[in-house]
Amino acid sequence: MLLRLAQDPQLFLIVAIAFVIAITLHEASHALVATWLGDDLPRLQGRVTLNPLRHLDFLGTVMILIASFGWGRPVLVNPYRLRFGSHRGMALVAAAGPASNVALALVLAPVARELASGSGTDLITVAVVLIIQLNLFLAVFNLIPLPPLDGFSVLIGLVPRDAANRLDGFRRYGPGLLIGLFLLIAIVPGATGIISGPVLGATRLLLGG
Numbered sequence: 001m002l003l004r005l006a007q008d009p010q011l012f013l014i015v016a017i018a019f020v021i022a023i024t025l026h027e028a029s030h031a032l033v034a035t036w037l038g039d040d041l042p043r044l045q046g047r048v049t050l051n052p053l054r055h056l057d058f059l060g061t062v063m064i065l066i067a068s069f070g071w072g073r074p075v076l077v078n079p080y081r082l083r084f085g086s087h088r089g090m091a092l093v094a095a096a097g098p099a100s101n102v103a104l105a106l107v108l109a110p111v112a113r114e115l116a117s118g119s120g121t122d123l124i125t126v127a128v129v130l131i132i133q134l135n136l137f138l139a140v141f142n143l144i145p146l147p148p149l150d151g152f153s154v155l156i157g158l159v160p161r162d163a164a165n166r167l168d169g170f171r172r173y174g175p176g177l178l179i180g181l182f183l184l185i186a187i188v189p190g191a192t193g194i195i196s197g198p199v200l201g202a203t204r205l206l207l208g209g
Contacts, residue, residue, distance in 0.1 A: 010123065018131040020052050022101055022138045023072040027055040029100035030075040034093045039081040047075050074148070087164045091157020094150035098139035105132045105139075109206035116207065132206065136199045146181060147174035 028050055031042035046054050060071035075093075082089025108128055115125040143151040147170055156164045170177075185191045 011126075014123075014127045014130055015134070018127070018134040020056065021131060022104075022135045023060070024050055024052045024055045025100045025104055025135075026097040026138060026142070027072040027075055029096040030077070030093055033096035034075065034077045034082065037082040037084070037089050037092060039078050041078050041081075042075050045076060087161070087168075088157045090153045091155075094153035094157075097150050098142050101135040101139040101142075105135045105202075105206060108132050112207055129203070129207070133199060133203050136202050137195065140195050140198055144181070146177050147171045148178065 027047065031045075031047035031049075034042045035048055042048055055072045057071055057073040060073070063071070077090065077093055079086035079090045082093070084092065108131060112125065112128045112132060115128060142149050143154070145151040145155040152167075152171075152174075156167050159167065185195075
């Protein structure tokens with residue numbers, strides 16, 4: 001990504017802005033749904049906002065520059081204050097992040113189609129399409145059912161209580177599992193296609209391609 005910055009500053013800026021938008025919306029949606037469900041901790045921490053500075057993580061932002069992928073600062077939630085029980089409540093909070101990214105992609109799809117038809121400049125069209133793709137990518141990646149990703153919390157909310165309690169114990173292995181996932185994506189040929197394939201397919205579908 002740093003090499004790309006030197007070669008194409010405009011593309012770098014578009015990607016960076018797209019990630020900031022996607023991450024901000026994702027984390028703010030977690031905070032908003034947690035607040036709706038009865039936990040005021042995200043509100044007290046100032047996370048119920050679309051101010052990117054409240055949601056960006058330093059290391060995650062640096063990784064955007066280095067690897068074209070980053071993450072936001074996790075929203076702290078007290079699951080025992082959520083309506084519908086801790087497991088189902090956390091599942092709803094977790095699902096809100098990816099759902100918001102998909103929603104933004106759906107909203108921007110007709111805009112991208114209109115721009116691609118000739119009513120917008122190439123740069124603006126590329127920017128909107130990239131925002132759609134990165135939001136879909138963030139949604140798909142986060143729905144992988146491994147801790148600490150959102151998909152794991154959604155899975156726990158869908159299974160019976162006994163199974164949920166057993167699965168909950170795997171959260172302690174989250175950092176190691178996430179590192180292993182990144183290594184798998186980086187080392188195994190074609191592993192990125194597991195995520196990029198659905199994203200590119202969904203993008204073509206939304207854009208009518």
